[in-house]
Amino acid sequence: MKNLQDFEEEIYKCSRCGLCQSVCPVFKATMNECAVSRGKFNILNGIIKGDLKMTDNVKSYLDLCTGCNACKDFCPSGIDAREIFIAAKQDFYSKNEISFRNKLINSYELFKFSLLWAGLFGKILKIFKITRLIKLLESVFIKTGYLGKRLVLFNSLFCFSVKNRTKFAPKNALKTAIYFDGCFNKYIDNATKTAVVNILANSGITTVNKKFECCGVSYLHDGDIRGFKKLIQKNLQQLDVEYDYLITDCSSCNYVLKKYSQYDDSENSKILSNKVVSALDLMKNLKFTANKKYTVAVHKPCHDDYDFIDVVKNIEGINFVEVDDFDKCCGFSGKFAIQNQDVSRKISTSKVQQYVDSGVDYIITTCPACLLGLNQGLAEIDCQRKPTPINLFVFLAEYCRQSSI
Ligand code: SF4
Ligand code: SF4
Incomplete structure (x- = not known):
């Protein structure tokens, strides 16, 4: 695990070209140079050299970031801003008393x-x-x-329900798949979980439930590594049986679980990180046909590494519309939406406007936080016809028919 000092050379690679401004959603919403990676790198450079102190003020600038990492993809020097900001915030927690808020x-x-x-x-x-x-x-x-x-x-968040129709879970399942259900499925609404379990049962896979805690995504992004490690420990304790896969339906959980082995040295965390798969990986033998000619677009979560767009495009009978910036941040990003409410709403509103203009019926995505972001933007817009954000698995289970390939 690297600390801020370890990134000195990486930060020094920043040529101050300013290209990151053109892709940073927070900069576009605030026009604040401290919001974009170049500005943050200037501050962090000062801290590494000892000219500046890691204060609450610096932390608030570091928090002015959704962690989307769009700047990395666009940066000519390929600087991984997200990793550096996590290390910087960790540095803040190690040096400062945390405020009551x-x-x-x-x-x-x-x-x-x-x-x-x-x-x-x-x-x-x-x-x-x-x-x-x-x-x-x-x-x-x-x-x-x-x-x-x-x-x-x-x-x-409560407008969807999925029929609990799991019927043909295999009697002699060849693989054991533990299901990491995530906070949203567990506490808010289990429509996605029911949909995933139904679809996987049709694919010949029985899922095992365990009492997992949150994956820890917001603790990791906030640099609260102590809090993150506590959650890793609790989740590892649940893995007390032999298993072939640890399934997730959420892009963010998937991304963070794969990172466990970077923050925990145990053999269990290495095994876990290697066995995490997206539920989509286990659905490759299924074909989906839409019940009606729905017009749909996708929103790609920043943490999505599966590229589920092809899954949507391949749904038979669907009318797929590729909306501009479908892969740009929705502006929610966990604690960012609490700490920077106005900025978060501004990003979400500008994001969803493109979907409203395109006239699609549904915006399909794979992350509950993105569903919140998209709905947050739509709640700001008063118009006659709005698209409905929906989880991919709920869409596949309720709006499509399945058959084997
Ligand atoms: S794009 Fe990269 S090199 Fe250019 S200013 Fe931004 S962080 Fe620095
Ligand atoms: S990670 Fe995203 S929000 Fe943060 S500085 Fe980079 S582009 Fe901006």
């Missing part, structure tokens, strides 16, 4: 408690069909301002 934001217990209550509240809305009523009156709520828009956003 940050302690609250970082509290895992509070995070779980909030998700639990949000999930319960959502289920009540769903049971009494209040979700439908709010959806119907969406444009009225949007006009009422901040709270109305937040209600629309919250409501959008």
